[in-house]
Amino acid sequence: MSSAQPATIEQMKQNPYKPLLATIEEIVEETWDTKTFRAVFQDEEMREKFTYKPGQFQEVSVFGVGEATFCLASTPTRPGSIEFSVRKVGSLTDALHEMSEGAVVGIRGPFGNWFPYQEWKGKDLLFIGGGIGMAPLRSLLNFCLDNRDDYGRVDVIYGARSSDLLCYKTEFDAWRNSKNTNLFLTIDKEEEGWQHNVGFVPAYLNDLAPKPDNTIAITCGPPIMIKFVLQNLATLGFTDEQIYTTLEMKMKCGVGKCGRCNIGHLFVCVDGPVFSYAQIRGLPPEF
Amino acid sequence: MDIQEIRNKAKRLLESGEVKVVVGYERGSTESKSTPAFIESPDDVDRLIWDATCVNNLAAYAIQEAKNGGVAIIARDCDARSIVMLVQEHQLDKDAVRVIEVPDETQWADDPALPESLEERRAFWAKEFEKCTRCYACRQACPGCFCNTCFIDRIVPRWAAKRAGASDAWMFHVTRAMHQAGRCGDCRECSRVCPVGIPVHLLAREIETFVGELFDYKAGMDMDADPVLGTFTPEDPDPNEHGG
C-alpha cells in the first residue's frame, strides 16, 4: 500500500498496548443489533493529534471486559472525534451496547494499512457494501466526498437483507447529493413502501453493469456476498488489481506480535486489513 | 501377550470389514517410544507392536475414529473401561467399537502420597498447580474429557482466567476431576502426559474411591449401567444421616 506512515502518535509508539482514554459522546442506533459510537479523546491534545487514514482500524477496550477490533468508520477529514460501528455478537460487543453516552472506553490505534486513495486520484470509484460491511467503506466514501475534486464518478451500491438493516441512513441524502455521485440501494426481499431495487447485491451489480475503465471497485460485506461480487466484477471486466476489500481475522494485539491474525506470512493487523484482490489471490485460503 | 496374536485379531477384523480402522501402537521415532498407529489395511498389521513402550490410552481416539465407521482399539483393562464409559455416556455406539484386549503390564511409577493434614494437602496441590503450564494435555489425552467446549474455554461466564499460577489452575484441575466422577478408569494418562509432572490422576482417583464408597459403583464396568451421577435411588446416602 502507500509508503508513508500516518502522523506518528508517540504514545502508541511508546506502548502500543496502553489505550488512550476516550468518552462516548454519541450513540446512534443503526439497526436492532448495530450501534455507531462517536468517541472523543479525553486528552485534548490527542483530539487534534490523532490522525488516521480510511481503512485503518483500532482496538476498543471496555475495561474489565476486554478488547475488540473495529474499523474506523469515520473520516479523518472530519477531526475531533472518531466513530466505529458495533454489531452485537459477543461479550465485548454486548458490553459496548450496554454503555450510554458519557461512558469511558479505551482506544488503541490507528493500526494497519489503508486504502491507497492517493493512487486513485482521477479515477472513478465503485463502492459495493453489504450490511455492517459498509463501515470501512463509509470512511473512504466520506473521505473522497470531502476531497470530491480528486476523484471522478462515485457509485455506491449498498444492500442489506431488509431496509431496517441498512446502516448510516441519515447520510444517504448527503451521498446522493454530492457531485457526480450515485447511491444504489437494494434489499433482499420486497417490502411495502420500498422505492429502490430488490435483489441480492451481486445481482444488482450485474444489472447496473458498471464499466471497468479507469475504475476501482471497493467491496466489503458478508463473505458470501464478497465471493459473488468478486466473480461478477471479473465477468464485468475488472482485473484483480482494480478490486479492493478489507479482511477480518481474530486479533488481540493489533501490532503483529500476538500471532493470531496471520494469513500465510502476512498479518492482517500489519499488512492489512486492506488488500487488493490480486494480493488475496496469492494468499493461502485460510481466512 | 504375543504380538502375532494381536496382529491376527486386527487382520481378521479388517478383512471381515467389521471395522475400518484398528488403533494400536507402532514404533515411534526412537526405540524408547511408541506412537499411535491407525491401521486401515490388513496388509499393514505388521506395523503393530506391543511392548513396554506402549503406554497411551488409545481410547482417546475412539470418538474421532468411530465417526468414519467401525473402529477396533488395542486396550489394556483401564483403557477398555474408558471405552465402556464412552458407550455408557452415549458418546460411542457400542456396535461401532471393538476392543482388542491386551494385558496391563505397565510399569506404574510410585504415586506421591497426599500429606496427612488438610493444610499440608492444600499446600501440596497449590505447589503442584503452580507449575501448570495450562497446556491442557491432561484434558486432551483423557477419554473422559469429551465435551465439545470445556468449561475452562468458555468466555461467558469465564470460570478461570488463562493466567499462570496456582489459583486458576486449581479451578481447572479440580473441576475437571469432579467432571470425571464415575468416568475415570485410572489409566493415568493425565499424569503421564503432563510436561511438568503434576500427579493429576490422584484427584480423579480420590473421587473414584468415594464414588465406590458412596454408590457402590466402579467406572466403565458395565455398558448398560447408567453413569453414576446421571442416576439416583431414593435410598442414596443423605446429608442428614451423615451429619450434613
Added chain:
Amino acid sequence: MDKIVTKDNMAAWLRSLREKYEMIGPVKRPDGAPEFRDIDMMPPGIIPGGIEVALDNAAWLMPPKDYLLPPTETLFTYDEKDQAEPLKVPLAGDKPRLLLGLRACDARAIRVLDHVYLDGAFADPYYAARRKGMVMVGNVCDEARWSCFCTSVGEPVEWLKDLDAVITDIGAGFVVTANTPVGESLLDSSYLSDPSDQQMNLKVAAWDKLAAIPKRPFADKLAKDFLAWDDPIWEKYARKCLGCGICSYLCPSCSCFDIQDERVAGQIERFRCRDTCQTCYFTLMPSHNPRPEKKMRMRQRLSHKFKYQPEQFDIIGCTGCGRCVELCPVNLDIRQALAEVTPNE
C-alpha cells in the same frame, strides 16, 4: 577473547557476577529435571552445586523465554476510582539480568523472539525493557540428545556468537569466550586466567563437535517453499495429534499470546498470557473460524516456523531444540513430518 576458569573457581566467579546481575540459569529440580529459574531464589547453600550440575547438555524443560516473556504479564491496571490517572503500567525491575547456561538453540530462539517483538513499526515495550541490558551467557553442548536437530535447521556454532559469552567445558576447566564488550567485562575477574594453546585446542574441538552433529534427512529441503498446502501428510499426522499445547508452550521460540481482562478484588487488570495456535479458539471469531480442523492448525504451526518466519525475517523459526519431539505425548515427531512432506515444485 578467551579465558580459562578452573572447576574450583567456577562457582566463585559466578557468585561474583551475581553482585551485579540478577542471575537466571538452569538448575536441577528436586525430581532431577533441569529447569531455568532465578538462581537468587535458591537457598544460598546450594548455589554453587546448583549451577555446576546444570552446565551439561540436558534439555532444560522450561525454555529461557520465561524470562523475556513471562507466562503471564500485567500490561496495565485500571482503577475506576482514580480520576486523574486510572491506567497504570507496571515498571520492569532495574537490576540487569544475566541468563546463564543458554545453549546454541536457546540463543537462536532469542534471536527469533527479537525479530517478532522488536521489529516492525511497533516494538513491544515490555519485551524491550527486559531485553535491554540483558546479558546472555551460554555453553557448548557436549552431545546431542536423541530429540535434538539444531544442525538440520542452521549453524549452531554461528548462533553461539549472538551470546555475550560462551562457556566450553574442556574437562579440566572451562574456557570462557567473550563475543561482546559486555562479555569481556564478565571475564575481567581474578578467578580467570589466560588459556594455554592446548586448552584452546580443546575448546575448538568442542565447537567442531557441535558443528558435526549429523543432519536429519529433511535438512536439504528447507528452502523457502517446501511445505505443500494440500499435502496429505497434514491429515496423517494431525490424526494422532491430541490438540494439546505442549509443543507450543514449551517451544523456546513460540511466543503467541492472548490478552484478557480480569477483575480481582475490585481492581481491573489487563494481562497477556501464553496461547497456542493448536486450539480452535485461537482463531475463532463470532462469524467463522479460519482454522477449524487439527490438520490446519498443525500446518499453521510448522508453516509459521519453516515458511512464514523465513519470509518475514529471513530466519527459520525452529531452533531444533527437540523439546516438542521429546515431550509430545503421542510421539508426533515433526522431523518425520518434515522429511515426509512433499516440496512444492
Added chain:
Amino acid sequence: MSEETTTIEQQTEEQKPKVWKPRILGILCNWCSYAGADLAGSSRLQYPPNVRIIRVPCSGRVNPQYIFKAFQRGFEGVLVLGCHPGDCHYAKGNYYARRRLMLLKKFLPSLGIEPERFHFEWVSASEGIIFAEVIAKMTKKLEDLGPFSGVSVVQGVTQINTDAEDEHR
C-alpha cells in the same frame, strides 16, 4: 438462636469493624429454601448477615464447579439448600444434587479443604426457623475453623487476593 447472632443493625453499628465474620455463599433452591429464607426474614428471625445468597431454580442446577469457584475466590464456607427428598418442584432434581454434593463433600478433604466448609441440607418453604439455625450453626463452625487461606498458598505466599465481598455485591 445462639448468643453470637445479632441483627444486621447491631452488626453494622457495633461489631463489624472489630469482629471477623466468615463469608458464606448460599446457593438456594427457588421453591423451598429461598422461600424459607424469605420467611426467616419476614418473621424477623435473627441470623448472621454474612451469607450471600444466589437463587437457583433447583438444587439440581448446582454444578460442583460453583462451589469450587466460591472457594477459589476466597469464601470461607459454601451452603447449598434444597427441597426435602420427594418434594422437588421438578420431581427429582434434588436426588441428582444429593449424589453430586455428597461426593463433593467427601472430596474436599482430598484438596485440603475442611468438609465443614461445605454444607448442604434440606429446608422447606415453611422452615424459616431451620434456615436461621442452619446459618447460625454454620457461622459458628466456620468461626471455629478460622479464616480460609485460599487454594493457592504456596510456601506462605498468598497468590490471589480474596475478593468474595467484591464479586458478590
